[in-house]
Amino acid sequence: MNKLAPLTKLIFTVAVSVWAMLLTSLLGLGLLAVAQILLLAAVGLLKRTYKGILSLTFFAALLVLIQYALGSNLEAAVAGGLRMIDMATVFVILLATTKMQSLTTALVSQCHVPQEYAFMFTTALRFIPDFLAESKAVREAQACRGYTGKGSIVRRFTAYLALVGPLVLRAVSRSETMALSLELRGFGAGRRSFSKDVGLRLRDYCTLAGMVAVTAGFTAGRMIYGW
Amino acid sequence: MLEIKEVSYCYQQGKPVVDNVSLTVEPGEFVAIAGRNGSGKTTLTRLIMSLIKPANGQIMLNGVDTSRQSPGDIARHVGYVFQNPDSQIFRDTVASETAYGPEQLGFTAQEITASVAEALERTGLTALADAYPRNLSRGQKQRVAIASALAMKPDILILDEPTSGQDAAEKENLMRILTDLNGQGKTIILVTHDMDILARFTKRAVVMASGVKVFDGTVTELFGQNANVQKWGLREPAIMNVSRNLTKYGISPELTAAEFSRQIIGMLQGGRA
Numbered sequence: 001m002n003k004l005a006p007l008t009k010l011i012f013t014v015a016v017s018v019w020a021m022l023l024t025s026l027l028g029l030g031l032l033a034v035a036q037i038l039l040l041a042a043v044g045l046l047k048r049t050y051k052g053i054l055s056l057t058f059f060a061a062l063l064v065l066i067q068y069a070l071g072s073n074l075e076a077a078v079a080g081g082l083r084m085i086d087m088a089t090v091f092v093i094l095l096a097t098t099k100m101q102s103l104t105t106a107l108v109s110q111c112h113v114p115q116e117y118a119f120m121f122t123t124a125l126r127f128i129p130d131f132l133a134e135s136k137a138v139r140e141a142q143a144c145r146g147y148t149g150k151g152s153i154v155r156r157f158t159a160y161l162a163l164v165g166p167l168v169l170r171a172v173s174r175s176e177t178m179a180l181s182l183e184l185r186g187f188g189a190g191r192r193s194f195s196k197d198v199g200l201r202l203r204d205y206c207t208l209a210g211m212v213a214v215t216a217g218f219t220a221g222r223m224i225y226g227w
Numbered sequence: 228m229l230e231i232k233e234v235s236y237c238y239q240q241g242k243p244v245v246d247n248v249s250l251t252v253e254p255g256e257f258v259a260i261a262g263r264n265g266s267g268k269t270t271l272t273r274l275i276m277s278l279i280k281p282a283n284g285q286i287m288l289n290g291v292d293t294s295r296q297s298p299g300d301i302a303r304h305v306g307y308v309f310q311n312p313d314s315q316i317f318r319d320t321v322a323s324e325t326a327y328g329p330e331q332l333g334f335t336a337q338e339i340t341a342s343v344a345e346a347l348e349r350t351g352l353t354a355l356a357d358a359y360p361r362n363l364s365r366g367q368k369q370r371v372a373i374a375s376a377l378a379m380k381p382d383i384l385i386l387d388e389p390t391s392g393q394d395a396a397e398k399e400n401l402m403r404i405l406t407d408l409n410g411q412g413k414t415i416i417l418v419t420h421d422m423d424i425l426a427r428f429t430k431r432a433v434v435m436a437s438g439v440k441v442f443d444g445t446v447t448e449l450f451g452q453n454a455n456v457q458k459w460g461l462r463e464p465a466i467m468n469v470s471r472n473l474t475k476y477g478i479s480p481e482l483t484a485a486e487f488s489r490q491i492i493g494m495l496q497g498g499r500a
Contacts, residue, residue, distance in 0.1 A: 134314075137309070137311070137314045138314050138315070140273075140278050140298070140309075140314075141309050141314040141315035142315060143278065143297070143298035143299060143302075144276055144278070144298050144301075144302055144306075144307040144309075144376075145302060145315065145327055145328040145331060145375060145376075145379070146299040146302050146327075146328055146330075146331025146332045146379070147299065147331060148297065148299050148331075161317065162317055162327065164317075165317025165318075166313065166314055166315060166316060166317045169313070169316075169317070169361065170313055170314075173313075
């Protein structure tokens with residue numbers, strides 16, 4: 001998986017989402033989720049990503065409960081939850097196995113996404129871990145000054161300003177610095193090149209052929225056997 | 228009094244970042260905690276503040292076990308100043324920013340006014356009480372962070388690399404403030420990489436290496452062990468290095484420029500005489 005071109009992995013992400021939409025049986029949707037988890041284990045990333053997968057599962061379970069409570073039948077509710085796990089897990093695989101720079105290169109040079117949008121997308125993804133680390137630092141700093149986040153909703157909301165304030169100010173300051181740094185290094189100055197080679201190789205074409213075959217198989221299976 | 232008894236902590240199973248560390252800090256001490264990056268010195272201070280809990284061992288603050296206390300409870304006794312003051316600053320004026328801690332601890336309005344005024348005075352910020360903290364210099368922001376901790380009336384002040392990113396004048400000013408606070412009875416625990424500051428301003432040094440406390444003694448004793456100092460990832464102060472190179476001319480190794488100058492002047496005057 002790590003050796004595949006970013007474009008192949010982007011197509012794989014779309015393909016898994018399509019498979020999740022095509023499949024209707026709980027067994028099929030469940031197997032798709034298990035297959036993705038096995039894939040993560042095979043490429044040695046399960047240990048790094050299992051907390052995220054567990055959070056997704058928890059969120060999916062919540063979704064099932066809400067759907068069921070709102071009058072949906074149990075099978076449809078569980079299928080919705082499994083579908084969400086399938087579609088979200090493939091994004092975890094994409095992000096865990098692809099460098100942001102390679103993803104930007106593929107989006108701009110192969111998918112012809114304007115570089116400003118591609119850069120915005122990948123930068124937003126890169127900001128998530130940074131933002132979480134900042135959030136932890138701010139929470140600890142305010143905890144040492146007596147912040148507890150306990151009490152009534154109003155009290156908790158006003159207390160929360162002590163966390164949000166520094167976090168927003170630091171995020172704004174960081175994005176300003178980054179924007180200046182990018183401009184000073186020629187961002188948006190004209191036609192650009194990429195140092196990363198993201199071209200497709202034989203293994204990518206084989207994988208793409210496999211994905212086409214699986215999609216065709218699922219489509220036929222649904223039409224003929226009602227999977 | 229702060230007592231750390233055989234404390235260990237791991238971020239990952241089997242890889243302790245703090246390994247069986249014991250340490251006692253008496254009231255009124257000025258202690259430096261030194262060591263290379265990743266040696267466990269910041270983790271040790273985070274353990275003291277109850278931001279993380281020890282895997283083994285016990286931390287006692289004024290005779291009370293801190294394992295069940297929150298950082299907010301500890302803040303009544305220990306003020307913590309983070310390396311980056313931007314992590315905490317969120318109010319519109321220096322005075323209101325300084326008042327946040329006392330407000331959280333339930334001080335009365337009169338107590339808050341008095342403690343803020345005192346903290347600003349001790350840190351030389353009275354004239355900047357109405358200034359917008361974000362617009363201040365790095366050194367001034369660091370002083371706001373110190374004032375914010377002082378306003379909570381702690382007995383102990385822990386500072387994590389407070390002089391990083393500051394110019395020489397700001398460093399000097401900050402260290403003078405800490406020396407004055409120590410002179411007024413505050414216990415100071417300073418986490419630092421700066422050996423010149425450690426040599427000039429602190430009395431006791433604790434060195435951490437790979438999570439283990441490898442040295443605990445006076446600064447003079449520390450730099451007397453030249454080989455170990457380098458092994459622990461520390462560098463002896465520049466003035467110590469110069470004076471050590473001049474021992475064959477009768478100069479004895481000195482930790483501070485003032486002592487070194489005194490020796491040179493004495494020698495020159497003796498020579499003239």
